[in-house]
Amino acid sequence: MPIHNADIAAIFEEIADLLEIEGANPFRIRAYRNAARVVGEYGRELGALLGQGADLPKLPGIGADLSGKIREIVTTGHCALLERLRGEVPASVTELLKIPGLGPKKVSALYHDLAVETPEQLLRMAREGRIRQLHGFGEKTEASILQAIEAHGNKARRYPLAAATQYATALLAYLQHVPGVHQVTLAGSYRRRRETVGDLDILVSAVSSSPVMQRFLGYDEVAEILSGGTTRASVILKSGLQVDLRLVEDVSYGAALQYFTGSKQHSIAIRTLAQERGLKINEYGVFQGKTRIAGETEESVYAAIGLPWIAPELREDRGEIEAARAGRLPHLIELADLRGDLHAHTLASDGHDSLRDMALAAQARGLTYLAITDHSSRLKVAHGLDPLRFRRQLDEIDRLNAELAGITLLKGSEVEILEDGSLDLPEGLTDRLDIVIGAVHSHFGLPRAKQTERILRAMDHQRFTLLAHPFGRLINEREPIEVDMQRIIRAARTRGCWLELNAQPQRLDLPDTWCQMAKAEGTLVAVNSDAHGTAGFDDLLFGIGQARRGWLAADDVVNTRSLADLKLLISATM
Template identity: 65%
Template sequence: MPLHNADIAAIFGEIADLLEIEDANPFRIRAYRRAAQVLGEFGRDLRQMLADGEDLTALPGIGNDLTAKIREIVVTGHCAQLDRLHGELPPAIAELLHIPGLGPKRVRALWHDLDVQTTEQLCRAARDGRIRVLPGFGEKTERRILEAAEVHLARERRFKLATAAQYAEGMVAYLRRVEGVERVEVAGSFRRMRETVGDLDILVIAAAGNAVTEAFVTYDEVREVLAQGNTRASVVLRCGLQVDLRVVAPESYGAALCYFTGSRAHNVALRRGAIAVGLKLNEYGVFRGDQRIAGETEESVYRVLGLAWIPPELREDRGEIEAARRGRLPHLVRREDLRGDLHAHTRATDGHNSLREMALAARDAGLEYLAITEHSRRLAMAHGLDAAGLARQIDEIERLNETLTGIRMLKGIEVDILEDGSLDLPDAILARLDVVVGAVHSRFDLPRTRQTERILRAMESRHFTLLAHPTGRVLDERDPYDVDMSRVIRRARERGCALELNAHPTRLDLLDTWCMAARDEGVPVAINSDAHSVRDFDNLRFGVGQARRGWLEAKDVLNTRPLAVLLAWLKC
């Protein structure tokens, strides 16, 4: 039974959760946490690496013990240690760790003192006032826990785009090998490059009488079959992701692809436009009376409605239909437009590879320049650099550039923006850099006015180049901090600095709407990988998807510029 890297990472993450509840050795817990992070972000297929005899201990934080467990999971689909932990603890208790405000110590207390094992039991205990009497809780904490638990219960489970991609790409490759299948496409929010995906919609053109739905429901990763017929089927994968399959006729394929790509608001606007000119639009085509006049391709659907074809990322009913009618759709940025990356780390701080290894990987990814931006001293957990350490790296980069071909390394830093808005390193060392990336890594709880003023003051530094992950959110883990992004964008325009679109799949920060606002203000956006290893440059594709959702063209993106043009801009 095939397992994706995300499945293995999830198993290690769950082991870490359960070990925390058991109050196990913190070093063991950290080892599993780090392994889960490394494997979840790893770009190559671990199954194939094992089959090819590659040594997984070369991966950061993966020793012989974890390699053996990875092999066990790949071969058997299970991990004996996780099974043992499940036998020792209540089955659903790890879910409590995903509720804001509940760490392992509180989960242990709730379990041992109140026998709370599920989210539902947690809500009941909070409503009964039983939590407030426990040491370290209190009435306010009880109220916050109840609110968070209720939100958690109501929230639809969604998968990060990069995680959904692992399952989507595997399913598509499988279906394309089925005899008689002519075309396979993933539609829905996945095709629109939404940052999270609730389910997958897959469209297939197949020869008449083809048994594609039978092949679909017998896919190795299917946990449950929800429905099956000749032209449609629905399943739930073992990871919990629902996948819906539609087999469509060639003459309706474009209409079906448009319909199932969405968004709902975009489709409603299209149907209204069709009605206004006496036509009917549905998933089978565009009709004048009973006659189908378009539907084989998406282009034919849009054309008969008097519109240019609209890229999927724009289909959110945010003005794209009027722009298509007037011939004013943007020429959206593409991955191949990116010439460089302005945010990356090495093993000098919390990265996993050397300067040279990162340089060569960036070159292999088609980039012409790469800024190395280690963390500054304030971020002790990432072993941030002080001025002396940064000076040594500057010298190392300059020496390396003398030997490199096809790639130029830029000298940079991801410098902490302190609570008062000052930068974490002195001007004397910042003046030696090509790129200064300012970042908020602490005090996410500041009130809106103070958080905004903090960032605005940092941007006043004459060395400040761009603002990293501007809202600070981490998907499924941390909400954005409260900041007036409109003021930040206006100040960036006045100061002549840029904003980052952090392409890491857990961030995808800027939001698409703020990308649009930055574009309207003429503020450049840098699509950066925030690479911590040689594999992370692949994440740029997700950043480009977010930029396209924000209507960005190549001219709006800072790192589409040739090196000479970029260097001139940096020196302004």
């Protein structure tokens, strides 16, 4: 069975979780978390490289021991260390980690101090008021846990888009090489670029003699066959991801693609428009009576009801049909529109690669400028830069800019927004900075009004340029902070600063609906990678998908501008 980077990363992340629950050495835990991140972000499939007989590439922070474990996982599909740790910690305990707000440290305390092993036990302890008695918890934490447990029980599992992409890409490549196959397309929420997906929907057209259905059911990553027929089949992959395949005729391919891409609300609106014209739309085509008048392409389906083609990312019934009828659909941003990246880290703080390597990697992806924004000193966990280290980095940037051609490094810092709204700016060095990114990395639980005022005070600072990952969320891991984002968007417009759309797949923050509001308010957004290594620039593609869901055109995104135009905008904020 092919092993994807997401599989290796998941194993390393689980090892780190179990080690932390057991109270292991923090440096060992950090090594596995770092390995999970590095492998997860790496642009090429390590399993495929090793399968071809190539050497394992040199990866930052991954030495002989971790490299050996990567080989073990690729070769056997298992990791002996993980199996041992699973034997030491009840399996149900790790289920607690899936509850939002419960990290390994809290789970460790609940497990060791209250003997909590299951979500059901945790729910009972919360209702009895016993969690608040633990050190580091309290009534508010207990109430949040109770709310999270109840919400968690009602949620079906969803996979981050980046992880789903690895499984989808491999399966698509497999199906495209089946004899007789004409077209293969991913539909559903994946095609709409939602930040998480519940399953994968695949459409295929092929000649009648094609063995595509049998090959799909025989795919070596299939763990369970839910159903199998001549035109549709459904399976569960070993990763737990469900995949549904539908075989359709070429003459109906566009109609089926439109139908199965969704969203449900968008499709209902489209069918209603068709009914008003005396037409019927389904997955087989557009019909006038019993005569099919369109359906081979999506464009023909939309044209039959008097609309231009609508990009999949917009199909959420959030005004796209009205915009299409009025000829006001935006020309959505493309990855190629980006001229630079305004948020990246190096070895100096918590990144994995050098200034030079980051600059060259950005240039290789067609970017002409890159802001180096290592953390300020208050963020100790990320090795924030003190004034001396900061000065050395700024000097090195000057030297590299004098040497490199085709890429310009901007001097920046990701500074902490402290609880009172002040900024952790590097003392005596702010005049040398091109860009100041403010970020919330602590005090996530402040009340909505206080959190909002904290950020607004930070944005009022003369040197403030950009608000990083505005909601501070981690998808499926940490809930967004409580904040009045409408006020912040409007304040950013008035102040002349910008909001980030952080492209890291676990963030994708600003969310799409707030991107749409920023656009409506005239507030510029920056689509940034927040790269912590050279492979991190590949995440820009996920950020572009989120930007397109938020209706953003190139002009709505600040880093589509030339360096000269960008500097004019920056100078206007200071």
